[in-house]
Amino acid sequence: MRQSTGQRELFETRPAWEEDDARQGIVATVVLPDGVDKPLDYLVPEALAAAVEPGRRVRVPLGRGNRERLAYCVAVRSGELPQQPLKSVAGVEDDAPLLAPRMLELTKWMSERWLARWGEVLEAVLPAGVRATRKRRAVPLLVATGASSARKPTAAQARVIAAATAPATAEELADLTGASRAVIARLVKAGLLAAAGVADAPGPTRNARARISHDRPAALSPAQSQALEAIRAPMRDGRYETVVLFGVTGSGKTEVYLQAVEETIAAGRQAIVLVPEISLTPQTCDRFRARFGDVAVLHSHLTPAERHTQWREIASGRVGVVVGARSAVFAPTPRLGLVVIDEEHENSFKQATAPRYHARDVAEWIARAERVPLVLGSATPSLETFARCLAGEWTMCRLPDRVGGSHLPPVMTVDLRDPSSRARGAVSPRLAAGIKWALDAGGQVMLLLNRRGFATHVQCRACGHTVRCPQCDLALTVHRPENRGICHGCGLVSRLAHACPACAAPNLVQRGTGTQRLEEEVRGLFPGARVARMDTDTMRARGSHERTLDAFRAGEIDLLVGTQMIAKGLDFPSVMLVGVVNADAALHLADFRAAERTCQLVTQVAGRSGRGRLGGRVVVQTSTPDHPAISAAGRHDYEAFVRSELPLREALLYPPFGHIVRVVVRSVDEQAAANWAEHIAGRLRQEAAVLPAEATEPPAVRVLGPAPAPIARLRDRFRYHVQAMGRDETALRNLIRRATATLQTPDKVAWIVDVDPVEML
Ligand code: ADP
Ligand code: ZN
DSSP: OOOOOHHHHHHHHHHHHTTSSSSSEEEEEEEEEESSSSOOEEEGGGGGGGTTTTTTTEEEETTTTTTTEEEEEEEEEEEEEOOOOOOOOEEEEEOSSOOOOHHHHHHHHHHHTTTOHHHHHHHSSEEEHHHHHOOOOEEEEEEEEOOOEEEEEEEEHHHHHHHTTTTTHHHHHHHOOOHHHHHHHHHHHTTTTTEEEEESSSOOOOOOTSOOOOOOOOOOOHHHHHHHHHHHHHHTTTOOOOEEEOTEEEEESHHHHHHHHHHHHHTTTTTEEEEOGGGGGGHHHHHHHHSSOOOOETTOOOHHHHHEEEEHHHHHHOOOOOEEEEOOOOOOTTTTEEEEEEEETTTBBBBBSOOBBBHHHHHHHHHHTTTOOEEEEEEEEOHHHHHHHTTTTTTEEEEOHHHHHHOOOEEEEOOOOOEEEEEEHHHHSHHHHHHHHHHHHHHEEEEEEOSSSSSSEEEETTTOOBBBBSSSSSSSSSEETTEEEETTTTTTEEESSSTTTOOOOOOOOOOOEOOOHHHHHHHOOOTOOEEEESSTTTOSTTTTTHHHHHHHTSSSSSSEEEGGGGSSSSSOOOOEEEEOOTTTTTTTTTSTTTHHHHHHHHHHHHHSSOOSSTOEEEEEESSSSSSHHHHHTTTTHHHHHHHHHHHHHHHOTTTTTTTEEEEEEEEEEEHHHHHHHHHHHHHHHHHHHOOOOOOOSOOEEEEEEEEEEEEETTTTEEEEEEEEEEEEEEHHHHHHHHTTTTTOTTTTTEEEEEEEOSSOO
């Protein structure tokens, strides 16, 4: 038999009579956002040939009814058409590609990396406002005319005129100055403001602009200079490299980012800066704005139209800096020069819903593809990041000291097992003494308690029963002032019963301290102090974080009680005492990262103290003072914790040494959930035992479970999980793919696959 050596030869030797059949044409491969998993091929009619291109959406007929669906065109090829007839593309939705070729490549990679559907990934990387093809509202821009008026302008009018030196919408002017729309309308009528073109859509409000003006320091510290040089080297050579800034809080990491971004802009390139959550990091955003003026800040409060405007501004290449949370990593920068991830250890960089990607891995892919440096910064790098630095794959720059000579505060540990430390409720006598010391010296206090609500649970004194959410396997938390039970799993609010639901005894007591009770307790202990609380209950309204933090900075609050929200990258020079009310609250969760998280949280919050001239202290209350996570945080020696934790992870093949894929099965019917989890576990074990075609030995994959998940019931769904673990991530993913490819999910059961989960509950 003759073997063909390629297309060309095949073509040349084709008998003449087949010429008619071998039709030539253009074929588009499309991916549907949902429903169908597989990419599908469609014929591109002549009339649409110019408009169909990868990255645009097209309308295609689907199924027997040929119902029209919107789909992403991911590839176009021309040549010989396949034997079987193809349906034709019906229309083109977008007048330009929404996704550049590199983004298409990225989304394909993501779908493989996190076992997600390609269509789902495509939807996730495009903001809803960009996907919606509705008409945009044109909003007039106003600018001060400089005309003089007969009458002296009022104070409000003067503020508006001063603010309108550059074109802005009426809404922006109102936001900036606090003036009413009526004031602005009168100024237009008087000819003091005039129209200056239109904006496509209401722009992002700029009221936070230049609220704080951080000056550029005269000189970088030696450690900062070294770090900046480490980022400059790959920039200069036009190559990828990941540089990790491992620096204590206040060591000047942000200043290094700022200067690296400055050089990126000077080189005509764009920078993406990822932060854990915009509303929790107003200071970081302000510093970028203060340094660079116009910064595209992508925060979760943007309307779809605002998001679209930002997207197009970034895509036009006009925006030098993009600051945003996780999804800002997909900002369509045509001239990317640098990616920075601040507080890279934060869990919020991993998306909790499909596609369950991690922004750090996405950023690494992008930085490699674009040949630019990726900078990761943290006082407490994740163990994944640490391990890659220790392996020599990534470059670690240490910034061990605070700039400006302030020292890390001494940490005092209070052993909660000692009954005398509990004499007065949640605040031990030593913590109270510390608070008094700080307040007397005119300093401020931050108290961290990572549990919101008043009491953490309600228990029966007679039988010991704990009152649970009717829909979840979780204890109800008591919230004041209405004294209602709230489930932190599902949010269900219920009236607290007077009698025990189990034994009917009227002996229910509210136990455990949440932030509400702590607030009440410190108000009682320090009647003269101005106390505020910061947790998701008090911070629901838009802008409330900023208001509370501004008030704290202005010295209008003496004592701030809060959840982990207060542990984020905030810089308050007057904080003299940080108290960790219960350091081991999260230490015993059924999650292999519990110790890592605890050490990170305690280290981070401890770093908030003593940043100013007054110095500071930290008091950590704990029942396990000797636990490496607590003792290392107490010595500000995170690396000591890392070195004690890594061997434990290695012995069990936990990340960063192995990879985990977690399957979670949910059902209203407990047996159905258990059975399906059992079935999946069985399939995984089967596949783990067989030899894949490409391997010489079966992959070393361990399958754990099925077992009820640590939260065994949530929102009336029973939850079971199965975990597969292995050293080789590709082999592990392939195994999962083979094991789950042909599964027919039974009724009433839902299940998800989470690759490299950060959440094990
Ligand atoms: P980090 O991001 O590591 O917490 P920052 O960059 O916020 O540290 O720096 C802490 C404080 O020190 C900030 O107020 C910053 O403006 C200031 N700072 C940073 N670098 C220098 C420097 N080289 N000289 C003087 N002050 C600096
Ligand atoms: Zn619940």
